[in-house]
Amino acid sequence: MNISIIGRLTGPKGDIAYQILFRIAPQFPLVKFRVIGGPVSPRFKKLSTKNIVFYGFIDDVASVIKGSDLVIGAGRVAVEALQLNTPILAIGEKQYVGILNKSNITQAQVSNFGDCALDEFHDFNQISHDLKKFIEHNDKQDDLSAIVKQYSPESILPKINQVYSHALADVVFTGHKEVAVLIYHRVVDVAPTNSKFNVYITKKKLDWQLGNLKKRGFDFVTFKDLAIGVKIKKPIILTFDDGYEDNYFNLLPLLKKHQAKAVIYCLGDRSIKSNIWDEKLGEIHANLMSDIQIKACHDSGLVEIASHGLKHQHLDKLNKKEARQEFKLSKLNLEQLIGDNVISIAYPYGAYGKREENMAYEAGYNFAIGTVNGPLHISDNYYAIRRIQIFPSSGKINFWKKTSGFYLRLCKLKSKDF
């Protein structure tokens, strides 16, 4: 069996290669460890034995990869090995991922196959254990061909941006077990008596809630802040779906008053002027923001304008082509409108599955947001971010509970929705 270690032999990468060759290779005398890269310093030369061979820098790395049963590497090496359908043990300067398979490939991509993440201790016992398992079982590699397609040149640039934004967001979320992402819709002057879905909060109540969060020391952040690594001590994210006109008239002044921030999810189909999707089902009529109002919210510096798809549809019910359009065109239309990037999307009705998560990633979003489903830790999956609903009837104690930092864990215990 041939195992190839490919990469620089200096700096942290060199140390990793050295540890693998010094501590792990002797345990597998029948496996040939081929080391591609350099420079081969004296401390490496001393390791040369029958089963450790140094090839230095060579031109045709592809043929080495093809002739390997396993490649050990990170970054570009891992991508090349993926393209040649050769099994990979992904280990980079920052993170040990393991043998790539369907269940860890997304995590691996986020850290650029180990090169970009928070520093982690490399557990060489674990690496040795994983290698042993691989060598003994010689398992067939999972089919990762769908992933390979993502590495066409035109798709690389947004991916790099996504990778870095996720690494920066990780920094914020580390140390916070639970970060509340609150979901609101309309902000009204007076509570309507005939609302069917009760998707509103009164201005007065929201005023109190913003003041309360401020008093408790929360930092209001948007996904855009997370993507650029803004330093935050106690994050909270306020989101408003659909882009109602009353967000411009009632929410924006409150944000200014409290110097708070929010994310507003607007429709990319700019011909839709009101909540027709809900009206059909008996909800009272409500206007959506005009282009000028959306732009004014964006220009205030307090609002992240983000996508809610094109036409407020169940994206998981659409065919592939239509669904893709919803992700791509809504992003493009809103970006043209505000003259800025749109980096997050809220799935209408919180309806999504793995297909939609991938589409959001493919369309270049950094974050995708559901409703009351998704993992407890936001950083577990940036394309399945869960939120907590604030209802018109939510009182002060209920609001405190929902923003307490242990509400989601409590719901999980009771297997209740957030």
Ligand SMILES: [Zn+2]
């Ligand atoms: Zn909606």
